Amino acid sequence: MKHHHVLPTLVLTTTAVLAATPAAFAAPTSTARAEIPASDAGSVEITKKDPAGDVLSGATFLLLDSAGQEAGGGRTDDQGKLAFPDLAPGIYRLKETASGSPLHEVVADQDVIVTPGATTRLTITDPFKAALIVLQSKDDKTGKLLPGATVNIGTGDSTLLTLTAGTGGTASGELLVSSRKTEFWVKQIKAPDGYDLYKPSKTFTAGPGARVTLTVTNAKTAAMPKPAPSDKPTHASTGTPSTPADKPSDSGTGGSKPSPTGTSTPDAISPPTAAAGLDDDATPEPPAGSLAHTGADATAWIAGGAGLLVAAGAVALVVTRRRTSAQPEPDDTGETI
Secondary structure, X not given: OHHHHHHHHHHHHHHHHHHXXXXXXXXXXXXXXXXXXXXXXXXXXXXXXXOOOOEOOOOEEEEEXXXXXXXXXXXXXXXXXXXXXXXXXXXXXXXXXXXOOOOEOXXXXXXXXXXXXXXXXXXXXXXXXXXXXXXXXEEOOOOOEOOOOEEEEEEOOEEEEEEEOOOOOEEEEEEOOOOOOEEEEEEEEEOOOOEOOOOOOEEEEEOOOOEEEEEEEEOEXXXXXXXXXXXXXXXXXXXXXXXXOOOOOOOOOOOOOOOOOOOOOOOOOOOOOOOOOOOOOOOOOOOOOOOOOOOHHHHHHHHHHHHHHHHHHHHXXXXXXXXXXXXXXOOOOOOOO
C-alpha cells in the first residue's frame, strides 16, 4: 500500500514542473503587465512608409507574445505611426495584417526585442505591388501570334525579368516596381524561327499593380536572292578544229592560194580571223601579211616561188634567141638594110 501512495506523488510533481516551464518564459498577460514597474516596462513604436519614402496611414498590425497571444494591435495614424506601450521585456512577433493601400503589399512577420525601460523603434517599408507584364509576339504583316520570341525587361543596367512567348505566342510575369511610375526598357534577344530579330530597345512605364501588355512584331526573314547570270559568254567547243590562216584551204578561205602559172605575183593574204571563245591567255595569231610559221609550210612556199622564177627565165631565153635568128647580116658599109 505504501508503494501505491508514493508513485502518484512523483508523477504529479513531475507534471507540475513541466506545466510551469512555458509560463516562466511567456510574456505577461495584460493584467500582469499592469503590475510591471514603470522602470522595467518597454515599448515598440512603428513608422510605416513605402519605397518612395511616403508615410502610409491605415496599415494594421498585431503584436504577439512568445506564446502567440495578442500583446497589442492597432492602425498607423496620418503620420504613419503606431505605438505599443507598457510591454514586459522579451521577444515579440510583429505581424502586418493589412497595408491599408491598394498599391502596396504587406511585409513578412518579424521578431521584435523589447528591453527594460526602452522604446524599440521600427521603420516598416511596404513594397509596391508588382506590375503584371503580358508579352505578345506577332507577325508584322498578318498579326499572327508567334511562339519563340524572347525579351529582357529591366531598368538602368539591371535585367529584372525575362519572358519567352509560348506556343500561343504569349507569356506573362510579374515585374517589381520601385515608384508609382517606373520607367523600364524592353529588348528582344531572340526572334521566332524564320523571322528577323528586332534590334532596337524600347521604353515603357509601369505603376504598382498595373497590367502592361507589350507587343513585339517581327518581319519574316527575306529569301536569299538567286545569283544574277554572268555577263561573260560561256565558251562551248564546236568539235570542229579551225583551219590555220597560214595554210591553204580547198574552199579558198583561211589562207592564200598560189597564183596561176605564168605570173609571179601571189594572191593577197587575208588577215587571220580570231577564233571565238578563246581564253585570254591564248597565243595570238601573227599579223596580216606575215608568215604564221617558219617551219615546213614556209619551205613549201619558198620552193614553189623558186620554180616559177626558173620557168619564167627559160621562156625569156627562148624568145631572145628567136628574135636574133630573124635579123639580116650587116654589109661592109656597116648599114643595116
